[in-house]
Amino acid sequence: MWQLLQFPLCPFSRKVRLLLSEKGVGYEPVRESPWARRDEFLDLNPAGQTPVMVDVERGVTLIDSMAICEYFEETVDKAAMLNGTAADRAEIRRLVTWFDTHFFREITGPLLLERMEKRIVHRLPPDTRALRDAMKAAVEHLDYIDYLLDHRAWLGGATMSLADLAAAAQISVADYLGGIDWKTHTTAKRWYVGMKSRPSFRPLLAERMEGVAPPPDYEKLDL
Amino acid sequence: MWQLLQFPLCPFSRKVRLLLSEKGVGYEPVRESPWARRDEFLDLNPAGQTPVMVDVERGVTLIDSMAICEYFEETVDKAAMLNGTAADRAEIRRLVTWFDTHFFREITGPLLLERMEKRIVHRLPPDTRALRDAMKAAVEHLDYIDYLLDHRAWLGGATMSLADLAAAAQISVADYLGGIDWKTHTTAKRWYVGMKSRPSFRPLLAERMEGVAPPPDYEKLDL
Known part of the structure; x- marks a missing residue:
């Protein structure tokens, strides 16, 4: 096991x-x-x-x-997440790196430091400027997701891929920490609600980090 | 092409x-x-x-x-660089990320900023403290390479792999920028001289970055 x-x-x-x-x-x-x-x-x-x-x-x-x-x-053959030609797979891997590196560095990483680690480890208040920068960066990243979905069915191409899982994983943590404003970004929102609805996603949404509460809409499927 | x-x-x-x-x-x-x-x-x-x-x-x-x-x-089948079982390949990929992320963040990245970008873009002197920190981190990373090579023929396992190429690529840039002290680290040095001797490596060593000169031993094969 x-x-x-x-x-x-x-x-x-x-x-x-x-x-x-x-x-x-x-x-x-x-x-x-x-x-x-x-x-x-x-x-x-x-x-x-x-x-x-x-x-x-x-x-x-x-x-x-x-x-x-x-x-x-x-x-494991089931549910292949790096599909298509070698070039298609390169594009999926590029996007995984994009979300793991850039989204994390600009958004999820600072939010985890300010709203989780500072609270539960250092007992310090968050730096409001760092929070504002992270939320501003999130808007740009959601714009990019909108742009990708204007050209493709899923983030990495014609089928769901590791790019969608990587992006949804980062976004779900940023969302838990109150870093995502869903008001605009209709296309990204529709895609994310689809990801949230998957059986693979439900257990993650039900979990809580001690001492850090998510916003009321965090688990909702009708944002 | x-x-x-x-x-x-x-x-x-x-x-x-x-x-x-x-x-x-x-x-x-x-x-x-x-x-x-x-x-x-x-x-x-x-x-x-x-x-x-x-x-x-x-x-x-x-x-x-x-x-x-x-x-x-x-x-391209020739010269496979992700060899072995799925677990062997995972170990190679772990090490590629290690050198691309940690070695770069602690050593190559700061050296490029202080000794290349500051000189040719900003016309500023390097921060000596940042240089010292990078060179100290390089010692720890060479210790880790020594440790790996005490247990394996190559960094990622029994054969040369992408882990060796990733490590040698980072080290060669750090070495060009004067960040590597080869005095100790006999095992890592022997491995690196082997990498430098490969036909794939020679063209890289012959190149120069305008305005930034490497140390005298940079191209030598008898460190």
């Missing part, structure tokens, strides 16, 4: 969990708080980040969310 | 160039300076980063160095 070391608001763990659920791979979630920098966790993963997956019986440890996704894409 | 948009000290472009050369894929290098934020380049790649590869005849654009490497790994 796979163990998945993660915490409820880790966007990279959410991407992996969505993939595992779509593919029907069972796992036991194990709580890990990377900010605690537990020695045993750092021995396992010197990068100090979630998610990490461990299968003790088979002696396999998987580290880095993209490496984990590629592993299950290679080993 | 593929065009590769890059600049001589881009570590991500170097990783791709090593892969293309090992695989025997021809390409025309096209100079792009991401810090100039050229409008046409940002239209091509909203992330504003090199490398980008374009094949005009086939109408294919590849963005993001890992997506580019996966593309050529999928389409």
Whole structure:
């Protein structure tokens, strides 16, 4: 049985969990708080980040969310998430990096620091300027999602792919932390409600991070 | 014919160039300076980063160095760089992310800012404290490379892989910018001299960035 070391608001763990659920791979979630920098966790993963997956019986440890996704894409045929030609797959991988890197650095990362880590670890108030910058960046990213969906059925192309899972994972954490204003962005909103409606998504939406409450509409399907 | 948009000290472009050369894929290098934020380049790649590869005849654009490497790994059989079982491949991908993300953030990125961008763009002296921090981080990363090579023939496992190319690409740029002290780290040094000796590596070592000279030993094979 796979163990998945993660915490409820880790966007990279959410991407992996969505993939595992779509593919029907069972796992036991194990709580890990990377900010605690537990020695045993750092021995396992010197990068100090979630998610990490461990299968003790088979002696396999998987580290880095993209490496984990590629592993299950290679080993489980069901619900292929890197579809199409080599060029199509390159475009999907480009977008996964886009959301994992740029969206995280500009939006999810600052929101996690200001609204989660500062509250539960440092007992400090959030920096309102950093929050404002993150919310401004979120508007630009939703504009980009609108633009992509004006040209394609799904973010990465004609079918649902890892790009949709990566984007929805980041957005769901930003949304939990009050960083997304859904008033405009009709196209992005319709796509995100579709993602939220999937059986793979429901368990994530039901989870709560201790001491940090989501906004009232967080779980709703009629934004 | 593929065009590769890059600049001589881009570590991500170097990783791709090593892969293309090992695989025997021809390409025309096209100079792009991401810090100039050229409008046409940002239209091509909203992330504003090199490398980008374009094949005009086939109408294919590849963005993001890992997506580019996966593309050529999928389409060109020669010199496979993601070898072994799915778990072996996950370990190689973990290390590529390690060097692309952590080594770059702690070492290559700060060195490029302090010793290249500040000199040729901003006409400012480097921040000596930032340089010292980068060189200290480089020692830790070389320790980790020593550790890996104490347990394996190559960084990612039993054969040369994309992990070696990613690490050597980052190290070569850090070395060009005077950030690597080769005095200790015998094991890492032996591995790096082996990488430098490869025909794929020689053209990179012969290139110069205008206004930024490498240290005298940069090209030498007997460090």
